[in-house]
Amino acid sequence: MSIRLTAAASTTGALLGMSALFLTAAPTAAAADQPAQAGAGSPHRSPVPVAHRGASGYAPENTLAAVDKADRLGIDWVENDVQRTKDGELIVIHDTTLSRTTDVEQRFPDRAPWKVSDFTAKEIRTLDAGSWFDAEYKGAKVPTQKEYLDRVSRNGQRLLLELKAPELYPGIERQTLKELRREGWLDRRHTRNKLIIQSFNADTVKKVHDYKPQVKTGFLGNPKVEELASYAKFSDQINPRHAAVTKDYVDAIHAVKGPRHRPLEVFTWTVDDASTAKRVADAGVDGIISNKPDIIRDATAK
Template sequence: MHARAVAAMATALLGTAAFLLPTSDAGAGIAVEPPTVIAHRGASAYAPENTLAAVDKAAELGVDWIENDVQRTRDGELVVIHDDNLKRTTDVEEVFPDRAPWKVRDFTAAEIALLDAGSWFGPAYAGARVPTLEQYVGRVEHHHQKLLLEIKNPDLYPGIEQQTLKVLDNEGWLDRQHVADRLIVQSFSAESLRTVHDLEPGVKTGLLGTPDVSDLPGYATFADQINPSYGSLSTSYVAAVHAFSGPHGRPLEVFTWTVNDADTARLVTGYGVDGIITNKPDVVRDAVHGV
């Protein structure tokens, strides 16, 4: 069991707040790394989510890890957008008023490229576009960042796992360096993650949600992480996850979401999480690094 799990279980036994700051295991003198900070949909508190501008803003803040969402257009292009429809984050209702309910899969890539994906956030971002996956990973690479890629709604897009991996391969993201420490693929779908693992066993994967501890042995055969909402977490649950080893022989990790304030960041750090997904990566980073 690794150091974070030891720290988490010690917290539960002692019933103290000794681990609310990422310093060390007070009882055993074991150093505990601060959790990794991941910019949710880019630095989405400061720029429109899942756009290249949000990647740029995260880079400006000095954040290494970027999270994004991948879906597929009618003509088979992978695009980076969270919702399965275009209404919330683009002007699709104005540009295509007769195309309700404006589902991503009902529009071609060329049609989606016409949409303004920035004005809803603020006038400074007017004209921002929904990026293709190729464009997005190119920008992440430009900034030498790392990518936590979520496959959204895989049931809507048969074969999206293989297609996503093909794009990543074409863009140079399945080489040894990227697979070793710059890429994680996550999903709420266990079957989708199993498919990713079967197709590319070297790629690190994360299962979103808070599965029962009794189900963890099965998930540990193909998932390297269990990534729950912070509201569902406890010290004992994180320690239970850490007690299992994943497909690459290392303890399962926990990346939690979506934490946007300093107090909650310190709280989940005390639980022993390995990563924190946040819209405000600067706030969380300063909190967990004790700044």
């Protein structure tokens, strides 16, 4: 199988955003230092709720306010999207343009189409990334990846990091790992149970695995069952959109062992209602990514 071609075919929903791990939502202090283990469809585990772009149903997505909201809701795992500015700074934002979630069109009206990669970190720092969501969040900023890591660490949370559109940012895999190392996120404790890196781009997932095999990885998409063994060489998770989730598909994924010689895991996205959460939980998924993760947690609690 050509991973590059398959990744491209699986990326039709890439801009819908996304992205996962294992353990209960609120581990005890003793459990925090234990290796995380996925439910692998176990009827005795509830799926892990993951706050999509932070608790983005309640606060502006990918901001520190959304991280803090997830923390106040008792959500252990948060997901974010990482891209790179014109001058090489890693920042946290979902779209490859700035217009939807900031006031960039008012601040820089002559800079259309307002691509992230066309602006420096200093310029992006001047933007309001909160008012579009609610006036309460006026003045919220697009955080750097370092700021995001600091806040997640301060809250004692865990991170599902998505490399967004990595084909636009050559070398972002190594750069991200370098920053994670500098911020203390590549020690054994973090790589065992506090960090996952995922992407819609299979080549990027493979690069992350090759560069740092200790880091848990996830592929965003729904490969054919006969292709799962190829993905299992470098990915610990297969993370499909919820519409693709069936019990047969989840069982097929769990039947394949990944690079750590453990069953592949399934984290599905983006689920915001109780009925869908129950359906995918009954199918055996290990995690559910949600803008309203408290609703998902409560709907699937056992």
